[in-house]
Amino acid sequence: MTYDVAVVGTGPDPEEPDTDGYAMGxxxxxxxxxxxxxxxxxxxxxxxxxxxxFAETWGLGEDAVYEDVGQMLAEVRPDVVSVTxxxxxxxxxxxxxxxxxxxxxxxCEKPMAxxxxxxxxxxxxxxxxxVRLTFNHQRRFxxxxxxxxxxxxxxxxxxxxxxxxxxxxxxxFGTHLFDLCGHYVDQSPPEWMxxxxxxxEENVQFGAHNENNAVAQWxxxxxxxxxxxxxxxSVLPAQIRLVGDDGMIDVCVDDGPPLRYRNxxxxxxxxxxxxxxxxxGPNTSRPQAAAQKVASxxxxxxxxxxxxxxxxxxxxxxxxxxxxxxxxxxxxAENALQSTELIFAAWESARRRERxxxxxxxxxxxxxxxxxxxxxxASPDA
Numbered sequence: 001m002t003y004d005v006a007v008v009g010t011g012p013d014p015e016e017p018d019t020d021g022y023a024m025g026x027x028x029x030x031x032x033x034x035x036x037x038x039x040x041x042x043x044x045x046x047x048x049x050x051x052x053x054f055a056e057t058w059g060l061g062e063d064a065v066y067e068d069v070g071q072m073l074a075e076v077r078p079d080v081v082s083v084t085x086x087x088x089x090x091x092x093x094x095x096x097x098x099x100x101x102x103x104x105x106x107x108c109e110k111p112m113a114x115x116x117x118x119x120x121x122x123x124x125x126x127x128x129x130x131v132r133l134t135f136n137h138q139r140r141f142x143x144x145x146x147x148x149x150x151x152x153x154x155x156x157x158x159x160x161x162x163x164x165x166x167x168x169x170x171x172x173f174g175t176h177l178f179d180l181c182g183h184y185v186d187q188s189p190p191e192w193m194x195x196x197x198x199x200x201e202e203n204v205q206f207g208a209h210n211e212n213n214a215v216a217q218w219x220x221x222x223x224x225x226x227x228x229x230x231x232x233x234s235v236l237p238a239q240i241r242l243v244g245d246d247g248m249i250d251v252c253v254d255d256g257p258p259l260r261y262r263n264x265x266x267x268x269x270x271x272x273x274x275x276x277x278x279x280x281g282p283n284t285s286r287p288q289a290a291a292q293k294v295a296s297x298x299x300x301x302x303x304x305x306x307x308x309x310x311x312x313x314x315x316x317x318x319x320x321x322x323x324x325x326x327x328x329x330x331x332x333a334e335n336a337l338q339s340t341e342l343i344f345a346a347w348e349s350a351r352r353r354e355r356x357x358x359x360x361x362x363x364x365x366x367x368x369x370x371x372x373x374x375x376x377x378a379s380p381d382a
Contacts, residue, residue: 003104003320004041005032006078008069008093009085010054011045024109024136024312028082029058031316034309038320042076044069069096077102080320084109086207091118094133095125105132105323107316111175112336114208116344117363123333134319134331137179137339141314143277144258145180148242148251151272152184157263158246160184165228166236166254169203169210170195170343171367174230177240178339180251181226184242187335188222193345194355198231199367199376209368216346226342239279252279281310351375 007025014023025043032038040058044066045051051065066072073096081097083090083106090113097103106126112135113119126133139145152160163184165177182188195216203210213231220226229235238250247263249272250256258279259272276282309317315331322329341358347366349356370376 001037001324003038003079003323004076005038005080005082006042006044006072006076007040007054007082007084008044008072008097009083009109010043010050011084012047012050013053023084025054025082025084026057027310027312028084028107028136028316029054031310031313032080032082032320033058034313035317035320037324038080041078042066042072044072069093073097073100073102079103080105080107080323082107082316087111088114088207090114091122094122098122098125098129098131098133103131105134105319107134107136107319107331109136110179110336111171111208111343112333112340114368115363115365116341116360119337119340119344120363123337126333132319132323132329133333134322134329135333135336136312136315137176137331137336138311138315139176139180139279140183140330141318142279142281142311143274144251144272144279145183145240147259147272147274148240148249148261149183151249151261152242152244156247156261157242157244157249160224160242160244162243163224163226164236164241164243165226165230165239166234166241167230167239169205169230170214170216170228170346171208171210172205174228174343175339177228178342179336180240181342182335182338183330184240185220185222185224187338188220188224190226190338190342190345190358191219191221192355192357193218193342193349195346195349197347197350197367199371209365209371211347211350211367214346214350216349218342218345228346 007029010025011023014026042064043051043054048067055065081103083093090108094106097106163181167173197211198213199211201212203212213233216228218226237254239252242249249261251259257271258274260269262269319329341360345356345360348362351366
């Protein structure tokens with residue numbers, strides 16, 4: 001079977017990415033184009049020249065170019081839709097696609113949505129329609145992150161007690177890290193969040209506010225505790241640190257290796273095998289033997305393909321194979337909801353100045369609401 005794929009939100013020139021857009025539609029298109037069972041059938045963008053440029057790049061005819069999602073759904077009737085518009089309109093587009101009578105799967109860019117209410121709304125609409133909804137937390141398919149999980153599962157650091165996160169922010173960048181936390185705690189439900197934030201300078205990325213600095217702590221049902229430190233003053237030496245009762249694992253060390261670990265049996269830090277993968281993508285010059293070893297943990301990707309695939313391409317290959325095999329993808333909305341709830345709970349905790357018990361009872365976006373009400377006074381970033 002061949003799946004007809006539509007991309008909603010082509011974006012502008014992908015050669016000049018910035019915090020207004022990275023033209024992720026092109027990256028998604030590349031991922032589908034390399035799969036034998038997918039055919040790019042249509043593209044949508046409210047700026048028609050953007051859609052026309054995208055269509056020319058991927059060899060689509062003029063009749064495959066649309067400015068309106070509803071018209072595209074009615075005329076093309078795609079099986080799979082990639083949603084790569086800004087987070088503020090994710091929910092509206094996803095719900096519209098879910099309510100069509102042809103779409104079987106929707107793969108949406110991260111973060112899930114601009115509000116917690118919208119994140120839940122889009123997941124509910126897809127569940128009720130029987131449509132598979134996934135989110136592009138593609139780092140799950142990078143070797144540093146998967147090898148860390150293998151070491152953890154093999155008992156390299158004993159029982160997991162704490163996960164620590166360091167990065168620029170909790171939302172745009174942090175959504176990846178919170179998602180990986182869910183992976184490491186085997187999707188144990190989060191139970192509470194306590195957070196303080198700073199927003200002294202305007203920080204808008206892809207149409208959404210992000211804090212300048214945050215310090216957060218939260219807990220999972222299985223007893224594991226999370227800690228995050230974001231912004232220029234992050235105190236953590238790596239993007240992720242897993243702390244067990246017999247050692248620790250660092251993933252994506254600042255100015256260091258993609259993976260290292262230590263325990264009671266090692267003599268200091270031991271560098272892990274990541275097969276050439278780094279924080280954001282692969283080293284395509286890796287030997288075939290190394291590619292075979294790494295690909296063995298991603299059974300839907302052959303070793304030959306794995307040598308040259310980006311994390312986005314691996315993620316979308318999993319999404320498509322999950323549809324074909326009638327299984328649940330690791331990128332499913334149910335996992336994304338857990339990580340996204342922690343983000344909005346962090347900002348809500350900062351607003352209330354107290355610990356927030358989950359499930360979160362506020363459907364908005366506390367950071368945005370505090371900025372708009374001048375409760376947080378940010379000066380434009382020069």
